[in-house]
Amino acid sequence: MDLRRLIPSMFHRRVALLMAMFVLASLALTGKLAWLTVARGADLRAEAEAKLVRQSWVPTHRGRILDRKGRVLAHDRAGYDVLVDYDVLSGRWQEREATTLARHAYTGDWSALSDDERAGLVAPLRRRLDEHVNAMWSRLGDELDLDPDELRSRGDAVVDRVEAMHERITRARIQREIDTRRERGLETNAADMRRVMDLASQPIAEQRQSHVIVPGVDDKTGFHLMSLQAKRVHAPGAPLDSAEELIPLMPGLEVQGSTRRVYPYDERVVDVDLSKFPPPLRRDGFRSVTSKGVAWHLIGRMRDGAQAEDVDRRDTALRERPDLRAASLLPDGTDRGEYFDEDAVGVAGVEQSLEARLRGLRGLRRENLLTGEIETLEPVAGRDAHLTIDVELQARVRALLDPALGLASVQPWHDSDGVARGVMHFGDPLNAAAVVLDIKSGEILALVSTPGVPRDADWHDQGFASQSEYDEYLAINSPYVNRAVAKPYPPGSIVKPLMVCGAERLGKLVPGETIKCTGHLLEDRPDVYRCWIYKKYGMTHSDDGHGLTPSEAIEHSCNIFFYEVGRRLGRQGIADVYTSFGLGRPFHLGIGPEFAGELGPFNGINDGSDLESWDPILLGIGQGPAAWTPLHAADAYATLARGGDRIAPHLIADGDAPIVRSRVNIPPEAREQALRGLWLSANDENGTGHAVTYPGGRREPIFDVPGIRVWGKTGTATAPDLVYDPDGEEGPLPPEVRRTGDHSWFVVLAGPEGGEPEYVIAVVVDYAGSGGRVSGPIANQIIRALVSEGYLPSASGAAASEAPKQATEPRG
Numbered sequence: 001m002d003l004r005r006l007i008p009s010m011f012h013r014r015v016a017l018l019m020a021m022f023v024l025a026s027l028a029l030t031g032k033l034a035w036l037t038v039a040r041g042a043d044l045r046a047e048a049e050a051k052l053v054r055q056s057w058v059p060t061h062r063g064r065i066l067d068r069k070g071r072v073l074a075h076d077r078a079g080y081d082v083l084v085d086y087d088v089l090s091g092r093w094q095e096r097e098a099t100t101l102a103r104h105a106y107t108g109d110w111s112a113l114s115d116d117e118r119a120g121l122v123a124p125l126r127r128r129l130d131e132h133v134n135a136m137w138s139r140l141g142d143e144l145d146l147d148p149d150e151l152r153s154r155g156d157a158v159v160d161r162v163e164a165m166h167e168r169i170t171r172a173r174i175q176r177e178i179d180t181r182r183e184r185g186l187e188t189n190a191a192d193m194r195r196v197m198d199l200a201s202q203p204i205a206e207q208r209q210s211h212v213i214v215p216g217v218d219d220k221t222g223f224h225l226m227s228l229q230a231k232r233v234h235a236p237g238a239p240l241d242s243a244e245e246l247i248p249l250m251p252g253l254e255v256q257g258s259t260r261r262v263y264p265y266d267e268r269v270v271d272v273d274l275s276k277f278p279p280p281l282r283r284d285g286f287r288s289v290t291s292k293g294v295a296w297h298l299i300g301r302m303r304d305g306a307q308a309e310d311v312d313r314r315d316t317a318l319r320e321r322p323d324l325r326a327a328s329l330l331p332d333g334t335d336r337g338e339y340f341d342e343d344a345v346g347v348a349g350v351e352q353s354l355e356a357r358l359r360g361l362r363g364l365r366r367e368n369l370l371t372g373e374i375e376t377l378e379p380v381a382g383r384d385a386h387l388t389i390d391v392e393l394q395a396r397v398r399a400l401l402d403p404a405l406g407l408a409s410v411q412p413w414h415d416s417d418g419v420a421r422g423v424m425h426f427g428d429p430l431n432a433a434a435v436v437l438d439i440k441s442g443e444i445l446a447l448v449s450t451p452g453v454p455r456d457a458d459w460h461d462q463g464f465a466s467q468s469e470y471d472e473y474l475a476i477n478s479p480y481v482n483r484a485v486a487k488p489y490p491p492g493s494i495v496k497p498l499m500v501c502g503a504e505r506l507g508k509l510v511p512g513e514t515i516k517c518t519g520h521l522l523e524d525r526p527d528v529y530r531c532w533i534y535k536k537y538g539m540t541h542s543d544d545g546h547g548l549t550p551s552e553a554i555e556h557s558c559n560i561f562f563y564e565v566g567r568r569l570g571r572q573g574i575a576d577v578y579t580s581f582g583l584g585r586p587f588h589l590g591i592g593p594e595f596a597g598e599l600g601p602f603n604g605i606n607d608g609s610d611l612e613s614w615d616p617i618l619l620g621i622g623q624g625p626a627a628w629t630p631l632h633a634a635d636a637y638a639t640l641a642r643g644g645d646r647i648a649p650h651l652i653a654d655g656d657a658p659i660v661r662s663r664v665n666i667p668p669e670a671r672e673q674a675l676r677g678l679w680l681s682a683n684d685e686n687g688t689g690h691a692v693t694y695p696g697g698r699r700e701p702i703f704d705v706p707g708i709r710v711w712g713k714t715g716t717a718t719a720p721d722l723v724y725d726p727d728g729e730e731g732p733l734p735p736e737v738r739r740t741g742d743h744s745w746f747v748v749l750a751g752p753e754g755g756e757p758e759y760v761i762a763v764v765v766d767y768a769g770s771g772g773r774v775s776g777p778i779a780n781q782i783i784r785a786l787v788s789e790g791y792l793p794s795a796s797g798a799a800a801s802e803a804p805k806q807a808t809e810p811r812g
Contacts (some may be wrong), residue, residue, distance in 0.1 A: 058379045062261070074263050083213060086206065120236050131236075161419045165204065205406075216262070231610030234247075259344075270395050272288055272400065278407075280694055294454035302346055333409045357383045387653060394446045409427055410425065412695050416741055424767070430768040431478075431481035432448075433487070439749075439758055446782075447485070447651065450483075483764070485591070496715060501670045509565060514549055516546075529560055541558045555677050556688060557688045578619070582646070646662045647661065702776040703748075710748055717745075743764055746776045759792070761779050
């Protein structure tokens with residue numbers, strides 16, 4: 001073979017092969033380049049340009065909440081929070097730092113020392129560090145113009161709260177682990193238990209962070225404290241030339257910028273005129289009452305840090321509200337109102353229900369790093385929310401229900417069953433609710449529930465000695481429940497005027513008809529279905545032989561009359577009367593949970609088919625299987641006053657004129673009879689709501705405001721005992737009855753003398769006894785509050801305005 005001819009041939013083939021491979025590679029690269037340029041060119045160009053754009057959100061401001069007169073009830077305020085690290089509050093920093101200083105100061109072998117020897121070296125340094133922290137509190141008090149002891153006590157309260165929380169969480173972790181092991185069939189020995197306890201007792205987040213001691217300081221103070229926060233000094237006992245032994249001048253101090261939600265009217269001082277109180281409580285002059293949490297149940301509160309349910313609620317609002325979706329979403333679908341980790345969010349009351357309105361929308365700032373061009377989408381501030389309440393009237397009513405004044409605490413003239421049974425005692429506070437409603441508009445002017453809830457106050461701040469004592473208080477008093485709209489109450493005798501209207505409408509009561517009070521409904525059973533006057537005094541309201549008109553039956557609150565009305569109405573008729581006046585309808589006020597009312601044995605509303613045959617008899621006097629709220633009572637009486645027009649009570653003002661949602665067909669004769677009965681009840685000396693006899697035999701009218709006309713009805717509603725079980729169903733301590741007796745009702749229509757009713761006042765006091773003796777004087781004082789705030793005319797003001805006219809009239 002000729003090798004000289006073979007070698008070039010092989011060379012050429014290899015060159016050709018390499019060229020082919022190069023061409024193929026070039027074609028692949030060209031194809032890739034073409035695909036990138038043509039198919040994905042726009043996307044890649046946008047991605048590259050995006051890297052040259054710096055994008056940042058511009059914060060917005062939450063909308064305000066205002067009352068009917070424009071007073072600001074809630075608004076955002078920029079400032080600074082002063083925090084202290086938990087390790088300093090708990091003393092762990094001092095102990096850790098003292099140990100470190102002792103080790104550095106001891107030149108020998110630290111590990112060779114005994115525990116007692118180490119403790120002997122650490123103790124004096126710990127004392128000096130404690131003194132250093134005390135000096136920090138004093139310096140901080142000087143800077144903030146606050147008592148250093150108050151600041152220390154705030155820190156101690158944080159430690160108590162966090163340690164109690166850690167203890168509860170630890171117990172829960174241990175129980176959960178034990179339950180898990182039990183479910184898996186694993187036995188737990190002592191070694192296992194130690195491991196479980198070690199794991200369960202790990203620190204919680206609150207033990208690793210700083211806590212707010214003083215919220216919302218101004219800019220100047222915040223900046224100055226920041227400068228102090230950065231300063232460091234030599235640690236006590238450390239060599240002066242040792243840079244390693246420097247410690248903060250203000251140990252644990254941290255200053256953070258913040259925007260806080262401020263509630264200017266949350267605490268109000270109200271001057272109450274005691275000279276107009278019932279005789280045993282009457283005093284000359286005024287008494288100042290500080291009310292905290294004046295509108296807490298209505299406005300609600302905020303929480304830092306959105307949770308899953310908040311995000312879900314936002315998503316639902318965006319789906320269901322096209323207007324919100326159009327305003328909130330950017331072209332790429334980004335929500336300008338999206339929740340970030342530390343966002344504040346409304347979690348109760350109006351703050352929650354109007355979250356989407358109040359929240360506002362962030363702005364957006366885009367800066368092109370290549371060209372320097374800046375595009376800005378301005379933020380949209382949250383819209384204000386206007387409420388129908390008058391916060392000053394709200395504060396006055398709240399003050400009147402303060403047990404310290406005596407109107408809402410157990411008194412000798414109340415005739416309390418709780419006192420008779422030894423369960424309650426004179427002076428015990430009474431929980432209550434009150435509603436003031438404008439009849440023409442359906443606007444709620446005041447809606448109060450006690451006990452109130454001080455904003456951002458734990459059990460220490462409220463004067464409780466321990467967490468368990470506070471837990472007992474919560475179980476018995478339920479302060480977080482808005483009694484005015486969320487707690488079920490049997491209506492009692494306040495339904496009797498409604499029964500007259502419903503029975504005449506349904507043809508079960510003939511206009512002008514009278515019914516005799518026989519003392520007991522059933523002729524052969526004097527022990528059941530009795531009238532209150534027969535039960536108490538052995539008398540009847542018909543001892544002179546005449547029957548009662550509907551007005552007289554309301555005046556005397558005769559049970560026999562309304563037992564008979566209930567019996568005539570029957571199951572469907574009685575259900576029709578209750579539901580026609582609003583029972584079973586929630587109000588959707590936007591302030592939190594509401595009780596819609598119930599009629600029947602199954603915690604709901606029905607057409608009467610589930611009622612027992614005897615239920616209508618009891619329901620005729622407001623007892624039996626029925627429950628509603630003070631707002632239901634106020635709404636029903638407002639409907640009666642309007643002649644049957646139902647205007648839904650509302651608390652959020654939307655600027656629209658009131659709309660008649662439905663109409664109850666109340667015969668004019670029935671309305672006249674009902675109103676006359678209410679007037680007689682409050683004004684005739686024989687009316688159950690006219691007067692109270694006080695200790696010593698002194699009898700005084702309940703309503704005594706000059707120039708004001710009052711229509712009213714008492715109610716004394718049987719209530720189940722309130723039982724408190726100290727340690728649960730299976731604990732060793734037996735349950736105890738803590739409240740017993742009847743709930744006290746009084747519902748009042750009020751207007752100027754000679755005029756029509758203008759306002760409804762509904763008052764209920766838990767386990768207080770007689771409606772007239774307890775709730776009546778409270779309702780009278782609320783009428784005075786309406787006069788003071790200008791809703792009802794002042795007789796003295798009218799006389800004063802007329803005096804100049806008389807003086808200038810020409811003589812004969």
